Amino acid sequence: xxxxxxxxxxxxxxxxxxxxxxxxxxxxxxxxxxxxxxxxxxxxxxxxxxxxxxxxxxxxxxxxxxxxxxxxxxxxxxxxxxxxxxxxxxxxxxxxxxxxxxxxxxxxxxxxxxxxxxxxxxxxxxxxxxxxxxxxxxxxxxxxxxxxxxxxxxxxxxxxxxxxxxxxxxxxxxxxxxxxxxxxxxxxxxxxxxxxxxxxxxxxxxxxxxxxxxxxxxxxxxxxxxxxxxxxxxxxxxxxxxxxxxxxxxxxxxxxxxxxxxxxxxxxxxxxxxxxxxxxxxxxxxxxxxxxxxxxxxxxxxxxxxxxxxxxxxxxxxxxxxxxxxxxxxxxxxxxxxxxxxxxxxxxxxxxxxxxxxxxxxxxxxxxxxxxxxxxxxxxxxxxxxxxxxxxxxxxxxxxxxxxxxxxxxxxxxxxxxxxxxxxxxxxxxxxxxxxxxxxx
Amino acid sequence: xxxxxxxxxxxxxxxxxxxxxxxxxxxxxxxxxxxxxxxxxxxxxxxxxxxxxxxxxxxxxxxxxxxxxxxxxxxxxxxxxxxxxxxxxxxxxxxxxxxxxxxx
Numbered sequence: 001x002x003x004x005x006x007x008x009x010x011x012x013x014x015x016x017x018x019x020x021x022x023x024x025x026x027x028x029x030x031x032x033x034x035x036x037x038x039x040x041x042x043x044x045x046x047x048x049x050x051x052x053x054x055x056x057x058x059x060x061x062x063x064x065x066x067x068x069x070x071x072x073x074x075x076x077x078x079x080x081x082x083x084x085x086x087x088x089x090x091x092x093x094x095x096x097x098x099x100x101x102x103x104x105x106x107x108x109x110x111x112x113x114x115x116x117x118x119x120x121x122x123x124x125x126x127x128x129x130x131x132x133x134x135x136x137x138x139x140x141x142x143x144x145x146x147x148x149x150x151x152x153x154x155x156x157x158x159x160x161x162x163x164x165x166x167x168x169x170x171x172x173x174x175x176x177x178x179x180x181x182x183x184x185x186x187x188x189x190x191x192x193x194x195x196x197x198x199x200x201x202x203x204x205x206x207x208x209x210x211x212x213x214x215x216x217x218x219x220x221x222x223x224x225x226x227x228x229x230x231x232x233x234x235x236x237x238x239x240x241x242x243x244x245x246x247x248x249x250x251x252x253x254x255x256x257x258x259x260x261x262x263x264x265x266x267x268x269x270x271x272x273x274x275x276x277x278x279x280x281x282x283x284x285x286x287x288x289x290x291x292x293x294x295x296x297x298x299x300x301x302x303x304x305x306x307x308x309x310x311x312x313x314x315x316x317x318x319x320x321x322x323x324x325x326x327x328x329x330x331x332x333x334x335x336x337x338x339x340x341x342x343x344x345x346x347x348x349x350x351x352x353x354x355x356x357x358x359x360x361x362x363x364x365x366x367x368x369x370x371x372x373x374x375x376x377x378x379x380x381x382x383x384x385x386x387x388x389x390x391x392x393x394x395x396x397x398x399x400x401x402x403x404x405x406x407x408x409x410x411x412x413x414x415x416x417x418x419x420x421x422x423x424x425x426x427x428x429x430x431x432x433x434x435x436x437x438x439x440x441x
Numbered sequence: 442x443x444x445x446x447x448x449x450x451x452x453x454x455x456x457x458x459x460x461x462x463x464x465x466x467x468x469x470x471x472x473x474x475x476x477x478x479x480x481x482x483x484x485x486x487x488x489x490x491x492x493x494x495x496x497x498x499x500x501x502x503x504x505x506x507x508x509x510x511x512x513x514x515x516x517x518x519x520x521x522x523x524x525x526x527x528x529x530x531x532x533x534x535x536x537x538x539x540x541x542x543x544x545x
Binding site: 237 | 456457465467492493506507513515520523524527528529533
């Protein structure tokens with residue numbers, strides 16, 4: 001490896017996009033590879049649980065098209081990490097299929113590596129029984145029973161499986177779930193693309209030149225700039241600890257890091273240390289089915305109703321539970337009924353310090369989660385119809401409490417998942433659970 | 442009485458993974474930073490109380506070099522779980538924005 005390597009992050013998330021000119025310029029300026037992170041757990045457990053990628057497919061294809069075209073032209077590799085958002089097998093396959101389609105359409109020929117990071121339940125159970133899987137804090141309760149019931153697990157690879165693919169001559173590497181550091185080495189600063197710029201006007205590329213002592217980060221787009229403050233501030237983003245970033249195989253220690261402005265757009269970062277851990281561990285992510293959701297959206301504008309909303313909703317809940325028990329023979333512990341009151345406490349839930357509705361109207365989402373979609377769909381009309389006419393003392397005669405914006409008022413949302421693992425797995429070989437498939441296109 | 446946002450250039454909350462929330466409070470300048478820290482209004486105890494968690498579970502970092510206070514707490518309800526209210530954790534900072542700051 002040469003003394004200096006220019007790492008290029010196409011954008012913060014592969015499905016988001018970047019300015020074509022920025023990427024072309026950065027490759028011409030001598031990028032050593034084009035990297036792109038395609039995933040996160042930020043959007044919740046749905047993608048990992050369902051196996052569905054977070055599109056848009058066309059946007060992802062457009063971005064891959066430009067990245068691969070420029071990389072092939074310059075003879076440098078492309079590295080995509082956390083394919084399809086969650087990095088499971090279906091997400092990897094979805095991404096590979098797009099790349100093969102592009103290769104066909106453009107007459108490209110190259111060596112493609114796919115690194116699968118999905119872990120079978122059997123393999124994880126074995127590791128679990130051998131005592132190689134330990135919880136981080138806070139972690140959901142993962143035992144043999146919950147492990148068996150889960151939908152899907154992935155392990156977050158470090159840099160080693162990607163290095164193995166590159167040294168086997170892969171020109172395009174698509175990795176399942178992987179840490180940001182695995183793609184970029186300058187990990188945290190590049191993983192969000194242009195997010196470490198002083199003013200991120202739009203999603204775009206970011207580049208960093210790495211050497212033995214540190215790296216210099218500078219946006220390829222002349223309209224963007226990095227300042228020591230903007231780069232330092234980004235090290236805080238989405239990390240629980242500002243000084244120690246735990247990654248596969250070790251911890252990045254930023255306590256002694258120095259940020260220095262080299263120009264009004266470029267920042268030199270020095271003094272971060274990667275401390276390899278005694279045992280090589282990778283993070284495990286898992287998702288389990290939690291039920292099926294049906295919801296109703298409604299507005300409430302009656303001031304007399306609003307001033308007693310809390311009481312109204314608790315008496316409504318009691319009536320609903322009774323009705324469902326009687327007419328559907330479903331007991332109240334077989335489903336979850338939540339009133340999400342926008343205009344009061346829907347955003348913070350039990351953490352909302354304001355104890356009553358202050359505005360002139362509220363938006364209500366009635367949320368039912370049951371063990372099947374048909375059960376949730378059966379419960380929902382009973383819920384909203386009961387609420388629609390539930391009486392308050394100030395009005396005599398039949399009232400209609402809810403302003404439904406839509407007909408039908410309810411929507412079946414589909415499956416709901418929950419994250420079921422926040423654990424690490426101790427490996428003897430960093431490549432052990434990751435399977436590489438190499439193909440000549 | 443002034444409010445916290447008058448001293449800051451950024452107050453945000455965000456997931457730090459699906460199981461933790463993190464708050465970044467970045468001050469406008471050194472004066473603002475020192476005034477708020479001296480006022481005693483922004484403490485780990487306050488955060489633990491406001492977000493109904495234990496003091497020992499509240500990680501509170503005062504990063505003078507960046508004129509920033511960073512706080513991390515566990516999520517009582519994990520991101521995207523059935524009863525979650527904010528999948529990205531992006532609005533939990535709400536109650537901190539108008540925190541009263543008494544400069545005495």
